[in-house]
Amino acid sequence: MEKIYIIGIGLIGGSFAKDLRKCYPKAQIFGIDTTPSHITEAIRIGLIDEEATISTIEDADMVVLSIPVDTAVKVLPEVLDQITDQTLVIDMGSTKASICACVTTHEKRRNFLACHPIAGTEFSGPMAAIEGLYRGKTNIICEVEKTSFKLQEKALQLFTSIGMRIRYMDPVSHDKHIAYVSHLSHISAFMLGKTVIDKEKNERDIFDMAGSGFASTVRLAKSNPVTWTSIFKQNKKNILETLDEYISNLTHFKKLMQEDNFTGVHKEMENTNHIKEILKGIE
Amino acid sequence: MEKIYIIGIGLIGGSFAKDLRKCYPKAQIFGIDTTPSHITEAIRIGLIDEEATISTIEDADMVVLSIPVDTAVKVLPEVLDQITDQTLVIDMGSTKASICACVTTHEKRRNFLACHPIAGTEFSGPMAAIEGLYRGKTNIICEVEKTSFKLQEKALQLFTSIGMRIRYMDPVSHDKHIAYVSHLSHISAFMLGKTVIDKEKNERDIFDMAGSGFASTVRLAKSNPVTWTSIFKQNKKNILETLDEYISNLTHFKKLMQEDNFTGVHKEMENTNHIKEILKGIE
Structure with missing residues (x-):
């Protein structure tokens, strides 16, 4: 070379x-x-x-x-x-x-x-x-x-x-899977950041209360908008599918809470807890 | 003592x-x-x-x-x-x-x-x-x-x-604000984990593709379901409000993508980018 x-x-x-x-x-x-x-x-x-x-x-x-x-x-x-x-x-x-x-x-x-x-x-x-x-x-x-x-x-x-x-x-499988394990995380973080920032406009002191958990979940919202707009554009179809599933899972969780079905809420979290094992190889 | x-x-x-x-x-x-x-x-x-x-x-x-x-x-x-x-x-x-x-x-x-x-x-x-x-x-x-x-x-x-x-x-302000900067992050992480795990049932190799970004965003999904069910139960009203806003922001982002409004997508991310400054004091 x-x-x-x-x-x-x-x-x-x-x-x-x-x-x-x-x-x-x-x-x-x-x-x-x-x-x-x-x-x-x-x-x-x-x-x-x-x-x-x-x-x-x-x-x-x-x-x-x-x-x-x-x-x-x-x-x-x-x-x-x-x-x-x-x-x-x-x-x-x-x-x-x-x-x-x-x-x-x-x-x-x-x-x-x-x-x-x-x-x-x-x-x-x-x-x-x-x-x-x-x-x-x-x-x-x-x-x-x-x-x-x-x-x-x-x-x-x-x-x-x-x-x-x-x-x-x-390449087609790549784009489908990466939408779940990477692209969706970015949207989830950006929209979490937006939700909290929108609130802060009126409530100035709110971030004083944030801890390392919030920082970790919202970290990807610091990412470059140019890089990510072009990724979202190119992988639109797959990402829309993951977004649909994510929104539907959040809506279901909300419904469980509204109905005071906290056994259901607990079960949702318990079922997702084995992400621990999955993450072991990554972090 | x-x-x-x-x-x-x-x-x-x-x-x-x-x-x-x-x-x-x-x-x-x-x-x-x-x-x-x-x-x-x-x-x-x-x-x-x-x-x-x-x-x-x-x-x-x-x-x-x-x-x-x-x-x-x-x-x-x-x-x-x-x-x-x-x-x-x-x-x-x-x-x-x-x-x-x-x-x-x-x-x-x-x-x-x-x-x-x-x-x-x-x-x-x-x-x-x-x-x-x-x-x-x-x-x-x-x-x-x-x-x-x-x-x-x-x-x-x-x-x-x-x-x-x-x-x-x-205490009332505490519960309202903490719903945004802590409780919502947990739901967002748990449901992100769920969305990806549900997918993985059929596609076994997907987590091999996950990187540190995914690990960071989903980290709180390892949290204790007993602790968090009781928090969600007690702060139900405030959390439902944050969940509504979060779901509505995600739905809006999805709509921008569906309409090929990538200028809008870019703007959403750019506006949230100043989370960088906000996070400086936390991490």
């Missing part, structure tokens, strides 16, 4: 850059970002060496796409148009069906590997980049059979050396 | 016992609990010295009530019936209107101080007790004027020495 291009140098791309530096200490890392201050900061803190543009990536050994998913579907074909047969292109997006669909018939399809590293924080921008963000995390790879074997191998070597666990999945 | 009785020796009472040991190293600590194994464990790990029963508390210098709030309203009058004029009785419950109401006319009302320490974890039982749980946390005290000045002073000295910040509030 001599030349690596990272398109979108925020939390995800920036943290990946830190790992790339360790794996390929001699490589030159170029950054492409539509926010000029991201480039300046990323150079200042050493995430990248230089700014670049998409028109100059023909000499890339590797291109990493870590931009909002609705932009990625426009940029990926442009990237594939310009690279050599040896270039590995990966994306890091939270949705996988659209990105896979946008290059199905592209003549360079075999240069692309669709990835979703299940890692992140609620912060954004190059300053939020963390060393070791991907260590011990799962990387979901979609349509692996459509990537050339040589480039698969190259990518897997990299992922293994930064400590990621690999899982293969088809 | 020579004799301290803790009624309910779980996470809250047990953690408080650890602080009491430090403040009053010579005091004898007695435990009362309806779960026999709690007593055995609490003695084994040194939270308490001996088991006791409510009928033996007449020699107490201090009595701490840390039991589910619907039981506390039954036990508190019994406790007050038996203590001396010098005994300080405090409770640690998450609702305050009912407990204050249940002793309004009790002749020993001045021996009772209604407290709600905003502290806890999602775990329960004596083994979950943590040293320093209350350090730096807020203790909300209700109807302070109804407690004798001497006993107020005694309690405040204790709270200060274990590092708590004191805040005074009337």
Whole structure:
């Protein structure tokens, strides 16, 4: 690896850059970002060496796409148009069906590997980049059979050396399941934050009463609205399904309370308590 | 302080016992609990010295009530019936209107101080007790004027020495506000857990895809159903109000998505993003 291009140098791309530096200490890392201050900061803190543009990536050994998913579907074909047969292109997006669909018939399809590293924080921008963000995390790879074997191998070597666990999945199943375990949590947190903030307009002291439980439940409401709007747009159908189920579960819980059916309320909570075992592997 | 009785020796009472040991190293600590194994464990790990029963508390210098709030309203009058004029009785419950109401006319009302320490974890039982749980946390005290000045002073000295910040509030406002910043978060987490678990019945591998964001949002769904059923029962009216607002915000978000109004979706998230500043003081 001599030349690596990272398109979108925020939390995800920036943290990946830190790992790339360790794996390929001699490589030159170029950054492409539509926010000029991201480039300046990323150079200042050493995430990248230089700014670049998409028109100059023909000499890339590797291109990493870590931009909002609705932009990625426009940029990926442009990237594939310009690279050599040896270039590995990966994306890091939270949705996988659209990105896979946008290059199905592209003549360079075999240069692309669709990835979703299940890692992140609620912060954004190059300053939020963390060393070791991907260590011990799962990387979901979609349509692996459509990537050339040589480039698969190259990518897997990299992922293994930064400590990621690999899982293969088809893009449609990915988007369906991730709506439950990731996208819905974000909406639940954002709307919890909204409900409490709306209240606070009149009752100023309310947050003084909040504890670590509230902080944990609402944490994801700090997430970047640009990133998440594009995810919600692309995974609309699946997310609407999860939202319907969530709202219906909340409405049922409300009904139990209204009817003073506290045996029912207790049962609802007891049945959900085994989330303890499920979470054991995650936290 | 020579004799301290803790009624309910779980996470809250047990953690408080650890602080009491430090403040009053010579005091004898007695435990009362309806779960026999709690007593055995609490003695084994040194939270308490001996088991006791409510009928033996007449020699107490201090009595701490840390039991589910619907039981506390039954036990508190019994406790007050038996203590001396010098005994300080405090409770640690998450609702305050009912407990204050249940002793309004009790002749020993001045021996009772209604407290709600905003502290806890999602775990329960004596083994979950943590040293320093209350350090730096807020203790909300209700109807302070109804407690004798001497006993107020005694309690405040204790709270200060274990590092708590004191805040005074009337019990009705307490219950209204805490419904937003604490009780609603629990329902939101429990129902998120339920929604995802229900799905998992058919799709076994789904949790493999969950990350730290999901774990954080759903964390409170590990909480004790007995504790929380009694809180929901006692604060029903306020909680139903918060649930209505939460469901209506989620439904509005869903509608924006259905109408492809992603400018609206973005705005909803952006408006809630300032939760960052609000959370700064809590985490």
